[in-house]
Amino acid sequence: MRIAKIELFPLFYQLHKPYGNARGLVEGRACTIVKLVTDSGEYGYGEAFGPPAVIEKITQDLESFFIQQDPLCIPNIMSKVFNQLYHTSSKGLLVCALSGIEMASWDLIGKKFNIPAYKLLGGKARDVLIPYASTGYMTSTNCDNDLKEQINEVKAKGFTAIKIKIGRNIENDLHRVKMVRSLLPNIKVMVDMNGNYTADVAIEAIHKLQEYEVYWFEEPLPPQDLAGYEKIKISCPKARIAVGEAEYTRYGFRELVQNQLVDIIQPDLSKCGGITEARAIVNMAQANNIRVSPHVWGGMVGQAAVVHFMLALPPYPHSLDDPEGLYLEYDLGENMLRDDIGKTSVFRNDQGLIEVKDFPGFGVELDEEKLAFYKANVQKV
Secondary structure (H helix, E strand, O other): OOEEEEEEEEEEEEEEEEEEEOOEEEEEEEEEEEEEEEOOOOEEEEEEOOOHHHHHHHHHHHHHHHOOOOHHHHHHHHHHHHHHOOOOOOOOHHHHHHHHHHHHHHHHHHHHHOOEHHHHOOOOOOOOEEEEEEOOOEEOOOOHHHHHHHHHHHHHHOOOEEEEEOOOOHHHHHHHHHHHHHHOOOOEEEEEOOOOOOHHHHHHHHHHHHHHOEEEEEOOOOOOOHHHHHHHHHHOOOOOEEEOOOOOHHHHHHHHHHOOOOOEEOOOOOOOOOHHHHHHHHHHHHHOOOEEOOOOOOOHHHHHHHHHHHHOOOOOOOOOOOOOOOEEEEEOOOOHHHHOOEOOOOOEOOOOOEOOOOOOEOOOOEOHHHHHHHHHHHOOO
16 A cells, blocks of 8 residues: 555635634635545545645645655654754644645545544543634624624533633733623633733733633743743743644644643644644653643644544543543634535534544545535635
Protein backbone atom coordinates (compact mmCIF):
# COMPACT_ATOMS: atom_id res chain seq x y z
CA MET A 1 0.00 0.00 0.00
CA ARG A 2 1.53 3.28 -1.17
CA ILE A 3 0.24 6.84 -1.41
CA ALA A 4 -0.53 7.43 -5.08
CA LYS A 5 -1.85 10.98 -4.94
CA ILE A 6 -2.97 13.81 -2.68
CA GLU A 7 -6.24 15.48 -3.64
CA LEU A 8 -6.99 18.92 -2.22
CA PHE A 9 -10.28 20.67 -1.58
CA PRO A 10 -9.67 24.29 -0.51
CA LEU A 11 -13.08 25.39 0.82
CA PHE A 12 -14.76 28.70 1.62
CA TYR A 13 -18.25 29.56 2.84
CA GLN A 14 -19.56 33.14 2.90
CA LEU A 15 -21.31 33.91 6.19
CA HIS A 16 -24.74 35.49 6.20
CA LYS A 17 -23.61 37.72 9.07
CA PRO A 18 -19.96 38.38 10.02
CA TYR A 19 -18.84 37.38 13.51
CA GLY A 20 -15.57 37.09 15.35
CA ASN A 21 -13.51 38.10 18.36
CA ALA A 22 -11.55 40.96 19.87
CA ARG A 23 -9.07 40.89 16.98
CA GLY A 24 -11.75 41.35 14.34
CA LEU A 25 -14.65 39.77 12.47
CA VAL A 26 -14.60 37.13 9.73
CA GLU A 27 -16.71 37.26 6.58
CA GLY A 28 -16.57 33.52 5.96
CA ARG A 29 -15.35 30.12 7.12
CA ALA A 30 -12.47 28.36 5.40
CA CYS A 31 -10.46 25.16 5.58
CA THR A 32 -8.67 22.75 3.26
CA ILE A 33 -9.67 19.10 3.06
CA VAL A 34 -6.77 16.79 2.24
CA LYS A 35 -7.52 13.41 0.67
CA LEU A 36 -4.80 10.76 0.58
CA VAL A 37 -5.41 8.06 -2.04
CA THR A 38 -3.38 4.83 -2.24
CA ASP A 39 -2.38 2.78 -5.27
CA SER A 40 -5.00 0.21 -4.26
CA GLY A 41 -7.83 2.75 -3.96
CA GLU A 42 -8.04 3.30 -0.20
CA TYR A 43 -8.42 6.89 0.91
CA GLY A 44 -8.57 9.05 4.01
CA TYR A 45 -9.49 12.64 4.78
CA GLY A 46 -7.60 15.23 6.81
CA GLU A 47 -8.07 18.94 7.38
CA ALA A 48 -5.65 21.86 7.45
CA PHE A 49 -6.23 25.28 8.96
CA GLY A 50 -5.27 28.45 7.12
CA PRO A 51 -6.00 30.43 3.93
CA PRO A 52 -7.11 27.72 1.48
CA ALA A 53 -5.27 28.98 -1.59
CA VAL A 54 -2.00 29.19 0.37
CA ILE A 55 -2.45 25.80 2.06
CA GLU A 56 -3.17 24.25 -1.34
CA LYS A 57 0.09 25.58 -2.78
CA ILE A 58 2.19 24.54 0.23
CA THR A 59 0.69 21.05 0.24
CA GLN A 60 1.45 20.66 -3.45
CA ASP A 61 5.05 21.63 -2.73
CA LEU A 62 5.21 18.95 0.02
CA GLU A 63 3.80 16.12 -2.13
CA SER A 64 7.18 14.71 -3.10
CA PHE A 65 7.87 13.73 0.52
CA PHE A 66 4.75 11.52 0.64
CA ILE A 67 4.01 10.14 -2.84
CA GLN A 68 4.86 6.40 -3.11
CA GLN A 69 5.36 6.21 0.65
CA ASP A 70 3.61 3.77 3.00
CA PRO A 71 0.93 5.69 4.96
CA LEU A 72 1.77 3.57 8.00
CA CYS A 73 5.17 5.29 8.02
CA ILE A 74 3.94 8.88 7.94
CA PRO A 75 5.09 9.72 11.51
CA ASN A 76 8.70 9.08 10.44
CA ILE A 77 8.17 10.94 7.17
CA MET A 78 6.88 13.90 9.18
CA SER A 79 10.08 13.87 11.24
CA LYS A 80 12.11 13.91 8.03
CA VAL A 81 10.13 16.90 6.72
CA PHE A 82 10.45 18.83 9.98
CA ASN A 83 14.19 18.19 10.06
CA GLN A 84 14.94 18.80 6.40
CA LEU A 85 12.88 22.01 6.23
CA TYR A 86 13.91 23.22 9.67
CA HIS A 87 14.15 26.87 8.59
CA THR A 88 10.39 27.03 7.93
CA SER A 89 8.80 24.02 9.63
CA SER A 90 8.62 25.09 13.27
CA LYS A 91 5.56 27.33 13.03
CA GLY A 92 2.99 28.72 10.65
CA LEU A 93 1.22 27.59 7.52
CA LEU A 94 3.70 24.89 6.54
CA VAL A 95 2.90 23.11 9.82
CA CYS A 96 -0.82 23.57 9.10
CA ALA A 97 -0.40 21.93 5.69
CA LEU A 98 1.53 19.03 7.20
CA SER A 99 -1.21 18.65 9.82
CA GLY A 100 -3.79 17.97 7.12
CA ILE A 101 -1.65 15.29 5.45
CA GLU A 102 -0.80 13.59 8.72
CA MET A 103 -4.41 13.66 9.91
CA ALA A 104 -5.59 12.03 6.68
CA SER A 105 -3.24 9.09 7.23
CA TRP A 106 -5.11 8.08 10.40
CA ASP A 107 -8.45 8.10 8.61
CA LEU A 108 -6.95 6.13 5.71
CA ILE A 109 -5.41 3.47 7.96
CA GLY A 110 -8.63 3.12 9.95
CA LYS A 111 -10.61 2.59 6.76
CA LYS A 112 -8.01 0.18 5.38
CA PHE A 113 -8.21 -2.07 8.45
CA ASN A 114 -11.90 -1.37 9.17
CA ILE A 115 -11.38 0.03 12.67
CA PRO A 116 -12.20 3.41 14.24
CA ALA A 117 -9.36 5.89 14.64
CA TYR A 118 -9.71 5.93 18.43
CA LYS A 119 -8.69 2.24 18.47
CA LEU A 120 -5.57 3.06 16.47
CA LEU A 121 -4.82 5.63 19.17
CA GLY A 122 -5.05 3.07 21.97
CA GLY A 123 -8.78 2.51 22.49
CA LYS A 124 -11.45 4.38 24.37
CA ALA A 125 -10.50 5.93 27.68
CA ARG A 126 -14.09 7.22 27.94
CA ASP A 127 -17.38 6.53 26.18
CA VAL A 128 -18.61 10.11 25.81
CA LEU A 129 -17.25 13.65 25.74
CA ILE A 130 -18.75 16.76 27.33
CA PRO A 131 -19.21 19.46 24.67
CA TYR A 132 -19.02 23.11 25.61
CA ALA A 133 -20.71 25.70 23.43
CA SER A 134 -18.12 27.91 21.75
CA THR A 135 -20.16 31.02 21.01
CA GLY A 136 -20.76 34.52 22.36
CA TYR A 137 -19.12 35.93 19.27
CA MET A 138 -18.66 39.62 18.66
CA THR A 139 -20.66 41.09 15.80
CA SER A 140 -20.66 44.21 13.66
CA THR A 141 -23.15 45.91 16.00
CA ASN A 142 -22.05 44.25 19.26
CA CYS A 143 -25.49 44.93 20.66
CA ASP A 144 -26.81 43.07 23.69
CA ASN A 145 -29.47 41.33 21.61
CA ASP A 146 -26.81 39.61 19.48
CA LEU A 147 -25.20 38.15 22.59
CA LYS A 148 -28.56 37.23 24.15
CA GLU A 149 -29.56 35.30 21.02
CA GLN A 150 -26.37 33.25 21.25
CA ILE A 151 -26.85 32.62 24.96
CA ASN A 152 -30.45 31.53 24.44
CA GLU A 153 -29.31 29.02 21.83
CA VAL A 154 -26.95 27.49 24.40
CA LYS A 155 -29.80 27.24 26.89
CA ALA A 156 -32.18 25.70 24.33
CA LYS A 157 -29.65 23.06 23.28
CA GLY A 158 -28.88 21.98 26.83
CA PHE A 159 -25.16 22.67 27.01
CA THR A 160 -23.62 22.59 30.47
CA ALA A 161 -20.73 24.93 29.63
CA ILE A 162 -20.22 27.97 27.42
CA LYS A 163 -17.24 29.91 26.12
CA ILE A 164 -17.69 33.52 25.00
CA LYS A 165 -15.45 36.07 23.36
CA ILE A 166 -14.11 39.01 25.35
CA GLY A 167 -10.93 41.10 25.15
CA ARG A 168 -11.96 44.41 23.59
CA ASN A 169 -11.66 46.30 26.85
CA ILE A 170 -12.25 45.53 30.51
CA GLU A 171 -15.54 47.42 30.78
CA ASN A 172 -16.97 45.46 27.84
CA ASP A 173 -15.60 42.20 29.28
CA LEU A 174 -17.45 42.77 32.54
CA HIS A 175 -20.67 43.65 30.74
CA ARG A 176 -20.61 40.51 28.56
CA VAL A 177 -19.72 38.09 31.35
CA LYS A 178 -22.28 39.62 33.70
CA MET A 179 -24.97 39.15 31.03
CA VAL A 180 -24.03 35.51 30.51
CA ARG A 181 -24.07 34.84 34.24
CA SER A 182 -27.48 36.46 34.65
CA LEU A 183 -29.01 34.29 31.92
CA LEU A 184 -27.05 31.10 32.62
CA PRO A 185 -26.40 31.10 36.37
CA ASN A 186 -25.72 27.37 36.77
CA ILE A 187 -23.32 26.39 34.00
CA LYS A 188 -19.57 26.67 33.55
CA VAL A 189 -18.45 29.88 31.83
CA MET A 190 -15.14 30.16 29.98
CA VAL A 191 -13.87 33.36 28.37
CA ASP A 192 -11.56 33.81 25.39
CA MET A 193 -9.50 36.98 24.95
CA ASN A 194 -7.81 35.73 21.76
CA GLY A 195 -4.44 37.07 22.87
CA ASN A 196 -5.58 40.67 22.58
CA TYR A 197 -4.23 41.97 25.92
CA THR A 198 -0.87 42.77 27.41
CA ALA A 199 -0.07 41.25 30.80
CA ASP A 200 -1.01 44.32 32.88
CA VAL A 201 -4.44 44.66 31.26
CA ALA A 202 -5.07 40.90 31.37
CA ILE A 203 -4.26 40.77 35.08
CA GLU A 204 -6.68 43.61 35.83
CA ALA A 205 -9.39 41.95 33.74
CA ILE A 206 -8.91 38.55 35.38
CA HIS A 207 -9.10 40.02 38.88
CA LYS A 208 -12.35 41.84 38.08
CA LEU A 209 -13.93 38.85 36.31
CA GLN A 210 -13.20 36.24 38.96
CA GLU A 211 -16.28 37.21 40.99
CA TYR A 212 -18.36 35.71 38.15
CA GLU A 213 -16.76 32.28 38.68
CA VAL A 214 -15.07 32.08 35.30
CA TYR A 215 -13.95 28.49 34.79
CA TRP A 216 -10.99 29.31 32.54
CA PHE A 217 -9.38 32.33 30.89
CA GLU A 218 -8.30 31.48 27.37
CA GLU A 219 -5.43 33.18 25.58
CA PRO A 220 -5.23 36.39 27.61
CA LEU A 221 -1.92 36.97 25.79
CA PRO A 222 -0.28 35.72 22.60
CA PRO A 223 1.37 32.33 23.32
CA GLN A 224 4.88 33.65 22.74
CA ASP A 225 4.59 36.15 25.63
CA LEU A 226 6.13 33.77 28.16
CA ALA A 227 7.15 36.55 30.54
CA GLY A 228 3.59 37.85 30.48
CA TYR A 229 2.15 34.45 31.34
CA GLU A 230 4.57 34.19 34.23
CA LYS A 231 3.27 37.54 35.54
CA ILE A 232 -0.31 36.29 35.29
CA LYS A 233 0.47 33.08 37.20
CA ILE A 234 2.09 35.08 39.99
CA SER A 235 -0.61 37.77 40.14
CA CYS A 236 -3.67 35.52 39.57
CA PRO A 237 -2.83 32.18 41.22
CA LYS A 238 -6.48 31.05 41.42
CA ALA A 239 -7.26 31.67 37.74
CA ARG A 240 -7.16 28.73 35.30
CA ILE A 241 -5.25 29.77 32.19
CA ALA A 242 -5.82 27.94 28.89
CA VAL A 243 -3.51 28.43 25.88
CA GLY A 244 -2.52 26.69 22.69
CA GLU A 245 -4.70 27.26 19.63
CA ALA A 246 -2.10 29.60 18.11
CA GLU A 247 0.93 27.44 18.92
CA TYR A 248 2.69 24.81 16.81
CA THR A 249 4.50 21.52 17.52
CA ARG A 250 5.76 20.17 20.83
CA TYR A 251 8.62 22.67 20.72
CA GLY A 252 6.23 25.61 20.64
CA PHE A 253 4.40 24.25 23.70
CA ARG A 254 7.53 23.22 25.60
CA GLU A 255 8.21 26.40 27.58
CA LEU A 256 4.54 26.97 28.40
CA VAL A 257 4.29 23.45 29.80
CA GLN A 258 7.65 22.86 31.45
CA ASN A 259 7.57 26.23 33.21
CA GLN A 260 4.00 25.59 34.43
CA LEU A 261 2.77 28.84 32.89
CA VAL A 262 -0.66 27.46 31.98
CA ASP A 263 -3.22 25.11 33.51
CA ILE A 264 -4.84 23.76 30.34
CA ILE A 265 -3.23 23.33 26.93
CA GLN A 266 -5.26 23.49 23.72
CA PRO A 267 -3.43 22.04 20.71
CA ASP A 268 -5.38 22.28 17.45
CA LEU A 269 -4.91 19.11 15.38
CA SER A 270 -5.26 21.00 12.10
CA LYS A 271 -2.46 23.42 13.08
CA CYS A 272 -0.06 21.87 15.56
CA GLY A 273 1.39 19.18 13.28
CA GLY A 274 -1.42 16.62 13.29
CA ILE A 275 -2.37 13.77 15.59
CA THR A 276 1.12 12.37 16.17
CA GLU A 277 2.45 15.79 17.16
CA ALA A 278 -0.61 16.43 19.34
CA ARG A 279 0.07 13.16 21.17
CA ALA A 280 3.63 14.32 21.87
CA ILE A 281 2.24 17.61 23.22
CA VAL A 282 -0.24 15.75 25.43
CA ASN A 283 2.46 13.42 26.75
CA MET A 284 4.57 16.41 27.71
CA ALA A 285 1.59 18.06 29.40
CA GLN A 286 0.71 14.94 31.37
CA ALA A 287 4.32 14.59 32.49
CA ASN A 288 3.90 18.07 33.99
CA ASN A 289 0.39 17.44 35.39
CA ILE A 290 -1.27 19.92 33.03
CA ARG A 291 -4.76 19.30 31.68
CA VAL A 292 -5.68 19.11 27.99
CA SER A 293 -8.68 20.46 26.07
CA PRO A 294 -7.94 20.55 22.33
CA HIS A 295 -9.02 23.54 20.31
CA VAL A 296 -11.24 22.94 17.28
CA TRP A 297 -12.68 25.62 15.01
CA GLY A 298 -12.80 24.12 11.57
CA GLY A 299 -14.80 21.77 9.38
CA MET A 300 -16.33 18.33 9.67
CA VAL A 301 -13.10 16.34 9.34
CA GLY A 302 -11.29 18.37 11.97
CA GLN A 303 -14.21 18.02 14.39
CA ALA A 304 -14.39 14.25 13.88
CA ALA A 305 -10.62 13.82 14.28
CA VAL A 306 -10.65 15.70 17.58
CA VAL A 307 -13.49 13.54 18.88
CA HIS A 308 -11.53 10.34 18.20
CA PHE A 309 -8.35 11.88 19.61
CA MET A 310 -10.09 12.88 22.83
CA LEU A 311 -11.89 9.56 23.30
CA ALA A 312 -8.48 7.88 23.40
CA LEU A 313 -6.72 10.38 25.69
CA PRO A 314 -5.65 8.60 28.88
CA PRO A 315 -7.22 10.20 31.97
CA TYR A 316 -3.85 10.72 33.69
CA PRO A 317 -3.40 11.17 36.62
CA HIS A 318 -6.87 9.75 37.32
CA SER A 319 -7.83 6.09 37.16
CA LEU A 320 -11.59 5.56 37.26
CA ASP A 321 -12.97 8.93 38.25
CA ASP A 322 -12.01 12.07 36.38
CA PRO A 323 -13.15 14.91 38.65
CA GLU A 324 -13.64 17.42 35.83
CA GLY A 325 -14.19 15.33 32.70
CA LEU A 326 -12.81 16.23 29.29
CA TYR A 327 -14.36 19.21 27.53
CA LEU A 328 -14.82 19.20 23.76
CA GLU A 329 -15.11 22.53 21.96
CA TYR A 330 -18.27 22.65 19.84
CA ASP A 331 -18.59 25.81 17.77
CA LEU A 332 -22.13 27.20 17.49
CA GLY A 333 -21.27 29.77 14.85
CA GLU A 334 -22.62 29.41 11.32
CA ASN A 335 -20.38 26.71 9.84
CA MET A 336 -21.50 24.92 6.69
CA LEU A 337 -18.03 23.40 6.25
CA ARG A 338 -18.84 21.24 9.25
CA ASP A 339 -22.60 20.89 8.87
CA ASP A 340 -23.13 20.58 5.11
CA ILE A 341 -20.29 18.64 3.50
CA GLY A 342 -20.78 15.18 4.95
CA LYS A 343 -22.87 12.10 4.38
CA THR A 344 -22.22 11.15 8.00
CA SER A 345 -21.54 13.43 10.95
CA VAL A 346 -20.64 13.74 14.63
CA PHE A 347 -23.75 14.30 16.70
CA ARG A 348 -24.60 15.22 20.26
CA ASN A 349 -26.78 12.63 21.91
CA ASP A 350 -29.94 13.29 23.93
CA GLN A 351 -28.01 13.92 27.15
CA GLY A 352 -25.96 16.70 25.58
CA LEU A 353 -22.87 14.51 25.26
CA ILE A 354 -20.79 13.50 22.24
CA GLU A 355 -20.64 9.82 21.37
CA VAL A 356 -19.14 8.05 18.37
CA LYS A 357 -20.34 5.09 16.34
CA ASP A 358 -17.79 2.45 15.44
CA PHE A 359 -17.33 3.39 11.80
CA PRO A 360 -13.83 3.00 10.28
CA GLY A 361 -11.34 5.85 10.51
CA PHE A 362 -12.92 9.09 11.67
CA GLY A 363 -16.36 7.77 10.70
CA VAL A 364 -16.81 10.57 8.17
CA GLU A 365 -17.81 10.24 4.55
CA LEU A 366 -17.81 13.48 2.58
CA ASP A 367 -20.12 14.56 -0.21
CA GLU A 368 -17.64 15.50 -2.92
CA GLU A 369 -20.31 17.39 -4.87
CA LYS A 370 -20.61 19.67 -1.84
CA LEU A 371 -16.82 19.89 -1.66
CA ALA A 372 -16.76 20.99 -5.30
CA PHE A 373 -19.39 23.63 -4.55
CA TYR A 374 -17.47 25.17 -1.63
CA LYS A 375 -14.19 24.78 -3.50
CA ALA A 376 -15.62 26.94 -6.27
CA ASN A 377 -16.30 29.64 -3.68
CA VAL A 378 -12.55 29.97 -3.05
CA GLN A 379 -12.14 31.35 -6.56
CA LYS A 380 -14.59 34.15 -5.73
CA VAL A 381 -12.76 35.36 -2.61
